[in-house]
Amino acid sequence: MNDTKHIWRLFLLVFFGIVVFMVGRLFFVPKTFGLFGHYRAANVLEQRSFPVVFQGPGSCEPCHADEFQFWKGSAHKSIMCEDCHAPYGTHVKNDDKSADMEINRSFEWCMRCHQKLTARPDSFPQVDAMEHLAKYKTELGDTVCLVCHSPHDPTPKNPGEVKAPATAAKEQKSP
């Protein structure tokens, strides 16, 4: 039976190869790879664990209830607080105020939505700034929109009545 010896050698070699492959696999293939498909299942949980940045308007209500109600009844109710301000986490840490909230009163900021653009749907309120300001005899300034419009409730209460810019800015600061 000496003539079968080489077969056994070959068999052992193949067996050894398989063992090396299996052991190598244990080290090189991530543990949860292939559990549900051709990917690492543990990554699904990793992706889920990222921190949530935007907390939504509801998170502002506990501290700013008055302002919240004011905004909720306005034409700007569809814009969440964190759009014009900043994400919750920049202002609150461990349920306590950690820093001042960003407030953007600039003309450019209002124009981002309300500048008259051909591509904007006609039903959306847009202004040609120069025309609009000329109509109310006001000059262009950095916070000029706030003279008549409060960002939290933009509909002017007394249309036609134009407040002096200084008074309006003061009112904006202490709502």
Place this chain on the structure above:
Amino acid sequence: MKRRDFVKTGLGGVLTILIGKAGIAHALVGGDAKTGDTYDWEQHEYAYLIDISKCIGCTMCVRACKRENNVPDNFVRTWVERYHVLDFDQTIVDCPPNGGLNGYKPLVEGNGASKAFFVPKMCNHCKKSPCEQVCPVGAAYHTKEGVVLVDPKRCIGCGYCVQACPYGCRFLHPVDHVASKCTWCYHRITKGLKPACVLACPRGARLFGDLKDPNDPVRKTLLETPVQVLRPDLLTEPQCFYLHLDKEVR
């Protein structure tokens, strides 16, 4: 090492792997006792709906996405394009490299447009995604809810998927050197929240829904209203649907 120790270590290793696997499988169907998280990925199938006629191009979505997902400068996971159709075969497509992050200014030559509109774009989370098919290491994959994700630990940054995506939704992260893209804010939707772009949209032009929820408004719209997808000719079966999409949009 004695033989007994060797066997012990070996068996222990195998057991840890098996338990680890079972633990993750259990956690994914909402049985994670440690965190009390009951979210079951088999109970959801997500879809995205964009209404072009409502979009005002304020690009709050682009800004919110950047902040939510810490997207690096000069790259975007979602962006807004502007189209001015002047005449047949004469369309001005405005697609700034920063995705319109800082809003749009008036376009002088666009004043004579017969129609003009904004088109928000993002990863379509295609059912038959080309990006997933070309990935050589299994880094691009589908979750059971239909979300296409990238595993940054598996990704080798070869960029095949970036080239394969016909919608241009992927990019190579300049710091991590791995592929990156919209995840539909997977960390938010699995907690029952809306993606940041949907939350940020002041016009309700972006909607996100669950097709497995019988009362979902997006599911209802998709069933009852004619909707479109981008590049249907490619048969990628996008899961971002569009209302009032124009033929000029590619």
